[in-house]
């Protein structure tokens with residue numbers, strides 16, 4: 001989770017899109033620093049290393065990355081480098097860190113030519129919005145190596161009682177801790193001794209912060225010291241081992257000389273001493289007994305006092321004597337009625353006689369208050385006139401809520417003044433105004449897809465903050481939500497909000513205000529979203545904005561084609577519907593194998609009033625050839641909402657070509673009975689190859705009936721299209737006279753309707769037979785029927801006409817009229833057969849036979865009556881006698897009536913026992929209804945108890961089964 005997501009409850013709204021955050025926070029961020037502490041030589045470059053060691057769950061980009069280098073030292077805080085969302089907000093001029101380096105994960109800061117003001121703590125904060133933050137701290141110490149100079153005389157004469165001085169000067173070094181000692185090595189004595197009569201002045205500070213110090217040694221050399229060497233041994237943090245410098249001094253024996261100079265010298269010296277004693281007297285009087293009251297100047301405060309940042313308030317007290325003083329600090333806030341004591345600083349050292357003027361005196365006592373305010377040890381100075389000055393420093397740590405407009409008083413008490421001198425000042429505590437970075441969010445958003453706009457608000461203090469989101473569209477302003485400490489207010493439930501807050505060590509805060517919503521074209525296209533922030537340190541609200549363009553992706557439907565089964569070399573229209581896009585501008589292109597087809601038609605874009613989105617249908621007409629059946633046709637759509645064009649694809653793989661049937665050709669052209677003939681039909685031009693060919697003779701399939709002919713198929717192909725020649729070979733008989741041969745071709749790929757061709761066999765010179773005519777058309781059992789048939793085209797009258805039922809010659813009910821001459825000068829004969837239809841006529845052929853008495857040929861015309869099978873009706877089983885006695889005989893009877901055809905199967909049984917041998921089935925007879933009826937019987941011997949008998953009758957033709965049961969009771 002983010003470091004402080006919960007630390008700003010005021011900003012966490014009622015509706016939290018937690019899911020989005022969970023997803024974001026699966027990874028981690030870790031930093032690497034080489035050493036926690038770095039030492040750099042003065043004026044050299046220092047590298048503060050800070051690199052991303054590990055980052056998962058996010059990537060670096062200018063949009064989401066923030067880098068903050070914070071610096072803390074004894075003298076204050078500042079920010080050497082601040083980078084936020086692609087902008088370097090702050091940078092010391094000596095600090096070097098490039099954006100490219102940051103984006104590659106290297107946040108190391110290079111400080112050029114460091115000086116002592118760079119000494120302190122550096123913190124590298126890296127945050128990746130909205131959820132990661134990591135920090136590392138590095139201590140930087142700036143060092144300077146001392147320049148060591150040894151000062152000495154070149155030659156010193158020993159034995160004259162004179163002194164020699166050796167000076168070891170260390171200059172320009174840092175830190176100011178150092179040590180210099182003098183060593184004397186005397187080879188004759190074989191020893192090295194440390195010289196103890198040394199005098200070390202306190203180190204002096206150079207303006208650049210480095211120190212100088214001189215260590216002086218005085219000694220009275222003796223004869224035995226001749227040959228000695230003197231070395232200054234320096235220890236300092238910058239030397240790993242003590243550093244030795246040898247003095248160029250030679251000791252030698254003295255020559256005898258006159259000493260007049262020293263007498264004159266002692267007279268002058270005594271005069272100087274007398275003057276000095278008098279001067280000292282006056283000085284001591286002025287110092288100890290002459291009192292002067294102090295003067296207190298106005299309190300000095302820094303130009304800006306910032307909330308929760310330390311500040312120093314200085315009270316200058318000057319020109320007082322003696323060196324005794326009490327400075328007290330008080331605070332009076334707006335709330336409190338009285339003033340509150342903060343701390344004081346006191347000095348009452350009456351007896352110290354300083355050797356050096358302008359010497360700084362450190363006071364070690366510190367007074368602390370509960371808030372971390374403290375009176376710092378002041379700097380006391382002795383002025384040239386013997387009076388003293390002091391600056392008392394109060395370090396405060398103001399809180400804007402408590403200390404703004406508070407009064408701070410500095411009170412000074414001194415023995416020369418009977419009253420307390422006081423000075424007051426009113427504090428103006430300021431906050432730090434938030435800095436808004438550009439709103440992070442996509443400029444192009446998709447209709448009805450979820451979007452997050454993130455408003456980064458940085459480095460403000462104190463809390464709280466008031467954030468308002470609003471949008472402007474067509475000059476109309478609409479408030480979306482208001483977030484403040486006390487209350488969050490959502491104006492529309494379209495929006496939800498999440499705030500992520502980070503706190504920094506300087507008590508400043510950053511907040512990422514994230515607005516979640518689903519933009520729509522109607523409500524959000526070309527709208528501007530504003531994030532407005534109000535803060536105590538802002539006179540006017542700060543705001544950032546982002547303009548949204550809402551787009552809707554076009555949807556491309558599958559290509560439809562007309563006709564559905566495209567025909568080779570015929571016009572084919574492809575249509576593609578593109579819908580639900582916005583804005584209106586769209587580019588549609590038709591491509592064939594990725595090459596643009598010119599002249600494709602495109603219909604006009606229309607606005608769908610229901611969803612306010614656009615749509616159109618584009619069509620393209622092509623003439624596909626067989627070779628192009630693998631070609632890919634594309635309807636390609638390009639629109640500003642798309643990164644890549646979308647398309648629908650179509651391949652005319654199902655190209656078809658309709659078969660073409662030739663006429664049926666007969667060979668020989670004039671068939672004769674008893675002479676082999678061939679019927680031929682060419683089927684060509686079809687595609688694909690699958691085809692079903694059937695020959696029929698008078699509606700009967702030739703394929704199933706070899707007596708109707710033999711079929712041969714010869715396949716071939718031409719230009720990729722298929723062709724078949726089919727032939728039926730037969731030797732016709734007189735029965736085939738007037739038979740109709742028909743071919744049916746079914747090419748299901750191109751059409752569901754079969755193609756047909758017919759050919760009627762007609763023997764030359766043969767009469768022409770009519771169709772049979774039935775009256776009534778649908779004959780009924782037990783009802784009379786007339787069957788008519790006529791023959792025409794007879795050349796003479798010598799003919800015989802007869803009727804048969806199967807092989808039985810029928811004479812009754814036959815009526816023959818003619819032959820009569822027709823107007824074509826041929827003869828015609830009509831015949832009619834009348835009879836009562838019975839079950840015997842079921843599936844029995846009726847034959848009309850014609851014989852030309854001058855020829856041997858006999859023509860037979862056949863018809864089967866369209867009669868239906870009828871299932872039997874079975875009566876209940878009857879017992880005779882009805883109430884038989886145990887052990888007596890009885891007969892069970894069952895009537896089976898009105899069925900057709902005749903075949904039935906009867907089985908009597910009792911339980912599992914069948915009585916096939918005992919049962920009697922009478923031969924069925926035609927009944928009054930013209931159908932069959934019969935009776936079945938079973939003679940039984942009556943047993944004990946009740947017995948169940950069953951009679952099962954199955955009608956063979958219809959497979960109808962009737963079961964009758966009889967329970968015999970005694």
Ligand SMILES: *[C@@H]1O[C@H](CO)[C@@H](O)[C@H](O)[C@H]1NC(C)=O
Nearest residue numbers: 047051101106107108109110
């Ligand atoms: C990071 O940057 C610093 C300064 O530019 C450079 O000295 C250092 O080698 C870089 N580190 C890596 C790992 O590239």
Ligand SMILES: *[C@@H]1O[C@H](CO)[C@@H](O)[C@H](O)[C@H]1NC(C)=O
Nearest residue numbers: 171172204205206207211212
């Ligand atoms: C310290 O020493 C350097 C070199 O000897 C000299 O130039 C400088 O003035 C000295 N600084 C002080 C404050 O005496």
